[in-house]
Amino acid sequence: MRPTKFVYMEFHGADAPAAHRFYSRMFGWEFQELPGYTFPYHAIQSEGENIGGMAADGQSAPHWLAYIGVSDIAAAAGKARVLGARIEVEPRAIGEVGKLCVLVDPAGARVALWQPSAIERARNEWGVILDHGHFIELRWLPSTSNMTDGGFMATLCLFASEAEKARLGGLFIDATEFKHSFGPGVMEWRDAHIIPRYGSAGVRRFAFLMPVGFPNAGHEAFEGPAVFPTKWFVDREEALAWLQAGSVG
Numbered sequence: 001m002r003p004t005k006f007v008y009m010e011f012h013g014a015d016a017p018a019a020h021r022f023y024s025r026m027f028g029w030e031f032q033e034l035p036g037y038t039f040p041y042h043a044i045q046s047e048g049e050n051i052g053g054m055a056a057d058g059q060s061a062p063h064w065l066a067y068i069g070v071s072d073i074a075a076a077a078g079k080a081r082v083l084g085a086r087i088e089v090e091p092r093a094i095g096e097v098g099k100l101c102v103l104v105d106p107a108g109a110r111v112a113l114w115q116p117s118a119i120e121r122a123r124n125e126w127g128v129i130l131d132h133g134h135f136i137e138l139r140w141l142p143s144t145s146n147m148t149d150g151g152f153m154a155t156l157c158l159f160a161s162e163a164e165k166a167r168l169g170g171l172f173i174d175a176t177e178f179k180h181s182f183g184p185g186v187m188e189w190r191d192a193h194i195i196p197r198y199g200s201a202g203v204r205r206f207a208f209l210m211p212v213g214f215p216n217a218g219h220e221a222f223e224g225p226a227v228f229p230t231k232w233f234v235d236r237e238e239a240l241a242w243l244q245a246g247s248v249g
Helices: 016-027 073-082 142-146 149-166 186-193 195-200 236-247
Strands: 006-012 030-033 041-046 049-055 063-069 086-094 098-104 110-116 119-123 127-131 136-140 170-174 205-209 230-233
Touching (some): 006 110, 016 030, 016 049, 073 110, 086 110, 149 170, 149 186, 149 195, 170 236
Parallel strands (some): 006 049, 063 110, 170 205
Antiparallel strands (some): 006 063, 030 041, 041 049, 098 110, 119 127
16 A cells, blocks of 8 residues: 655745745756646746646735645545545546645645546656556656766666566657767667567557657657567657557457
8 A cells, every 4th residue: 555645735826936036046946837727837846856836826825735645536535525624626637647636624724635647656866657557657857967878777677677567568758858868889788688678568569759859750660679669759649649549459
C-alpha cells in the first residue's frame, strides 16, 4: 500500500508578480505560464522539477493550498463527506493530467485531493518515469544539460527495469527537454544492452516525443535489434493515440 502524502502546493492570490519576485529571489524558483486557464496560472519549477503552481485568481486573500494524493478521488471525497467534511469543489478532471477535489475539513481548514492520471514509478536527477496504465513514460528533465553519458546510461537502465516490471506493451519517451549530446559509442551501447531488454519486457510500440521542428517526425522504424516499431512525433496527442492503437487486442 502506498503512503498517503502531500504531493503539490498551490499559491492563490491576486498579486502573483509580487509572489514571483519573492520566491524567485528566496529559493531560485522559476515560473512557466500554462495555457488554457481563465486566469494567469504558472507552474513553479525548482532545478527543472515542477513542484507546484501559482494561480492569480484573486478569489480570496493570498494563501497556499496543499494537495493530498489519492488513488480514487471519488471514493476519497465520499469518505470525507461521511466523516464531516464539506466538499467545496466536487471531483473533476483537469485536462488529462488528473482529477481535483477541494474540501473543507471539520476543523474548517481547506485541503485539496489529487488523483494523477499517471503514477510516478521512479526518478533520478535527469528524468521521471511515469505509469499511465497502458504504457510507461520516461520524461527527460532540463537538467539533462548537465548530464554525462554515464547519467544517460543509468537513466535508460532504470527505464528498462521499470518496463520489465510493468510489462505494459508501450513505451514513451518525452525528449522535448532533452539537452544532452552523446559521446562516441553510446548509441551502440543502447542497441546492445537496452533495446533487447525492452523486447523481453513485451514492448509492442515505442514512441518518442521530440521538439517542434524535428526533421524525422512521423518516421517509423525498427531500431537496431528491436522487435517492435519506434515512431517519432512532435505532437503528444498523436503519439499517445498511436501507442493506444498498439495496445488494442
